[in-house]
Amino acid sequence: MHLAPNNTLQSTDCEPKADTKLASKLNALNMFPITQTSIFMNKDIHIVRSSHEMAESSTVCFALTEEAPYHFTYGAGSGLWLMMPLNIANAKVRFNDLEENFTIAPNDVFINSNQAPIDFHLENSITAFHVFIKSSLVEEAIGKFYQSGKYKILFPANIARSNSTISMLVQSLRNTLKNSAQKSELLMEYIARALVVEFLRKFSEEALEPAFDGVNDALNPSQLKRVVEYIDANLTSSIRTNDLAAIAGVSRTNFIKRFNSSMHCTPARYIFLTRIKRARKLLKQSDLSISFIAVACGFSDVAHLSTSFRRETGVTPSVFRKERHAEED
Known part of the structure; x- marks a missing residue:
């Protein structure tokens, strides 16, 4: 410590303590960057901006992208992948030996909760916003909101439809890329949890079935x-x-x-x-x-x-x- 010219105490030790450095490294290892997601591996998807530039989260990441037409096989995933195109997206998806054609309107949301590889064929150029939520957050929500010990929760594989609440929440995450006042891990986590709860409420409620005895x-x-x-x-x-x-x-x-x-x-x-x-x-x-x-x-x-x-x-x-x-x- 020494006295600065204005007589305030200042520390001469600018190096963080060892335990602080270790904590930072451990936190970095627990983060969920966009580089760990499927879209990062697709050379036809250009990431314009992502949550990597903000306060990162351990359970959710997202990115604004520009995408050329492509045919790409995404490996089996876990958790939820949500894609909101900002212009009309025409896509063909093949999974579990089934093939479906989707036309996704701007600001509608495509949701994939499949546990098997999917072939995704995007037929036109789009700008899109992607959100990835880890399965740990989904399981946490199930444990809190459902009697998971008594029920089996069955998720649909792929969904492409209009849903005002989910679209609004995805838009809120997208806005964090533009509004510096909202750059916080807390807000990202809050919106991600709201997304998971809305997904469970809308798309898995009818699939909740008593476990067999x-x-x-x-x-x-x-x-x-x-x-x-x-x-x-x-x-x-x-x-x-x-x-x-x-x-x-x-x-x-x-x-x-x-x-x-x-x-x-x-x-x-x-x-x-x-x-x-x-x-x-x-x-x-x-x-x-x-x-x-x-x-x-x-x-x-x-x-x-x-x-x-x-x-x-x-x-x-x-x-x-x-x-x-x-x-x-």
Whole structure:
């Protein structure tokens, strides 16, 4: 300490304390930057501005983008992805062997809560605003607002429709990019929570169903064995949920519920993880080309495999193979 010319005390130590530095590093590791999201990997999406330039959050991030027409496969995600185009967006989305065409009006919101990879084909240039909310925030809201121990909450895969409250909340997040007075993590978290609650209230309320008790809660061992064997034998082709339900001998809706109870994931998620598991095995134990492995595991091409593999494991197939070989040397 020393006296400044105005007789006020000033510190001569400008370096933060060690524990402060450590806390800053830990906080940085917990942040959720736009670089961890699917759109950052798409070369046809230009990020104009993002929450990375503001006070970052650990559960939500967002970005204003300019996008050229593209065809891109987004890997299985978690949480919610909301996209609000600022001009008309024409898109074709393929997921779980289903294909849907969307025309999204300006300021309407496309929501994806799917746990399996989706092929997204944007057919025209747009300016858009994207919001990503981590699954931990969704689970927190479910625990507070619903009797999650007694109910199974089933989310729709993709939604594209007008909803004034969700659109208003997304617009509020977008405004934080323009209004410096609103640059705070607290506001971002508040709006993100409001978005999750509104999503649950609007789009999952009718899907809240009592959890089964007793034997009907899960597939029996014989049913599960037939389904798993069919999936293993048909990874190179398209696997439809309807076919799996027929193999189990139950309705599609009943099958999805009971499979989820047996395997703790959706059929689509299980198929995806099985494909990734086979790809890991082939990359580690064979010298087959990555293009051959992509087809052998049911991916449409190398790009589809690479994107999905990286999102699930954190590395590309080629890097994974090199690392495994290096461990053996």
